Amino acid sequence: MFLTYEEAVAWIHARLRLGIKPGLSRMEWMMDRLGHPEKHFHSVHIGGTNGKGSTVTFLRSILEEQGYSVGTFTSPYFEQFNERISVNGKPISNDDIVRLVNVIKPLSDELEQTELGGPTEFEVITAMSLVFFGQLSSVDIVLYEVGLGGRFDSTNIINPLLSIITSIGLDHTAILGDTHEKIAFEKAGIIKSGVPIITAVHQSEALQVIKKKASVENADCFVLGEEFLVLNHQSIANGEEFDWKMGDQNWSCIQISMIGKHQIENASLAIMAAHLLNDKSQFVIDSTSIRKGIKKAYWPGRFEVINNYPTVIIDGAHNEEGIHTLVREVKKRYHDKEIHIVFAALRDKKLDGMIQELDAIASQITFVSFDFPRAATSKELYSISLSENKTENMNWETSIEEQLVHLRENQVLIITGSLYFLAEVKPKLLKLLETM
Incomplete structure (x- = not known):
């Protein structure tokens, strides 16, 4: 009992x-x-x-x-x-x-x-x-x-x-x-x-x-x-x-x-x-x-614009189909902006195809880790990426905070990947934005 x-x-x-x-x-x-x-x-x-x-x-x-x-x-x-x-x-x-x-x-x-x-x-x-x-x-x-x-x-x-x-x-x-x-x-x-x-x-x-x-x-x-x-x-x-x-x-x-x-x-x-x-x-x-x-109708974490000035978006693109949909929408709505991406995912996904699509639209891409049994490490994700502008950080909180501080008007920050990751991110992200 x-x-x-x-x-x-x-x-x-x-x-x-x-x-x-x-x-x-x-x-x-x-x-x-x-x-x-x-x-x-x-x-x-x-x-x-x-x-x-x-x-x-x-x-x-x-x-x-x-x-x-x-x-x-x-x-x-x-x-x-x-x-x-x-x-x-x-x-x-x-x-x-x-x-x-x-x-x-x-x-x-x-x-x-x-x-x-x-x-x-x-x-x-x-x-x-x-x-x-x-x-x-x-x-x-x-x-x-x-x-x-x-x-x-x-x-x-x-x-x-x-x-x-x-x-x-x-x-x-x-x-x-x-x-x-x-x-x-x-x-x-x-x-x-x-x-x-x-x-x-x-x-x-x-x-x-x-x-x-x-x-x-x-x-x-x-x-x-x-x-x-x-x-x-x-x-x-x-x-x-x-x-x-x-x-x-x-x-x-x-x-x-x-x-x-x-x-x-x-x-x-x-x-x-x-x-x-x-x-x-x-x-x-x-x-x-x-x-x-x-x-x-509202469903959190699905191409959700968390902040407009600067633009911050979270999206639970946790598989190849989801990433493809995200990339299509980013190209349509933010084709004139620099795209900064923070990405975390589960190890059992088709990560090479997902990361390849994100590499193609990102001016800068950061791979992070989060606490979940099946989560890929930031180093594992980083090693798959072919981007010339990639970084990795095991601490996603530190990484996102740094990104927010330096985000300019012509840039868009997109935090994406596993829904389990976004569930951790969203409440802390909202608190960070309140202090800026």
């Missing part, structure tokens, strides 16, 4: 030692013992390589604008562990965390003694969320973000009203496969019998895998660029603007406050999801709520 929040979270994080154990057998065992809380709420399941968190945020904002109470399960957390399980964007309380851990730990101990073995950290947190939404709260709907892959991800225990696959990229290839087709097969594992699937996947071989799975499951498939369209996209000062079209419905001048072409795609998925939910008798979502919700 845990009495304090600190003890409960420490026990959860200690489960990291078990690594990743694909499969649903442990989740099924726990759900059976808990009385199947996953069957007691409506849900939407969101998978994909990049864009999951933003899509969750767009859809949550739409539903909240309509007046619904919305639970979310997301990862990783950005500022506070509790935000993994939230209601209307507000993380659950420390007391809730303690209560949930005290429900799951006895099951974990018992499971440890079986041939299945003990649950991983992610399985524990997923089980906690299912208990919370299924037994302790009364939200109207829960948006579940896939942790890794889809087919064997612990969130795949739910039976949603609809599913979304945002994108396919070559990430976690050691686990999911080394081609778009193989990764699509894993992501498509969230498609369930008769449950509509929405996707923005564009690679032909990956899209065919998703369509085939949807056909087998008799699930209606809605593809961005086919069943619904994004038209007339233009970047505006504080976001993006676009038209959205599906059949004879044509909505013009929809605005979002998140930056980047990729966010237009994520927003379009959320709009399509809102339309499908609106077709369900238990949900009513009008066009005003969609427009207002989309514009209000």
